[in-house]
Amino acid sequence: AQSVAQPEDQVNVAEGNPLTVKCTYSVSGNPYLFWYVQYPNRGLQFLLKYITGDNLVKGSYGFEAEFNKSQTSFHLKKPSALVSDSALYFCAVRGNDYKLSFGAGTTVTVRA
């Protein structure tokens, strides 16, 4: 069975400070990892993915994520957070099938 853990329900940072949202995963075989963001009353928006190759993945809106195989982690990062980054963030994993499994989500609040 595959699963995702997002250990922090909430992350609070000041605008301009670095932002990190943590994610660890469990899956059989090679992991395919994704980050999505959800704004209120909206669907999920794709941010970035890791399939293979470079462990540092760059995505939309200045976000990046680092894949760490030994720690089974895929943390989302942004060097300088904006108030507009305040939203609900989901990490997701897929193994060698079609099912995408999501974490419970982390609410990010960026204060001005």
Next chain:
Amino acid sequence: DAGVTQSPTHLIKTRGQQVTLRCSPKSGHDTVSWYQQALGQGPQFIFQYYEEEERQRGNFPDRFSGHQFPNYSSELNVNALLLGDSALYLCASSLGGFNEQFFGPGTRLTVL
């Protein structure tokens, strides 16, 4: 280029009734996946459709069924509604089953 669209936006039903939700994939996409997102939780995979057939199913009862049409659009049907079926139902489309999925805004189902 239209993204993923879903209808209706909101729906209120009573226990025991049946409901049909609709989804049109992003242009060029041939695969549709459905998810249930309960309040405060991450999306849960219901099933995926490709070439008009259910390709993989998550841990949902047979009351949940679907269909994919030749134009790749899809329907989710839920029979014998329970209070616990109240949730946001998300449709996602992709090109093939392994690429990143793009989500629609969702249908909010309330079962009274």
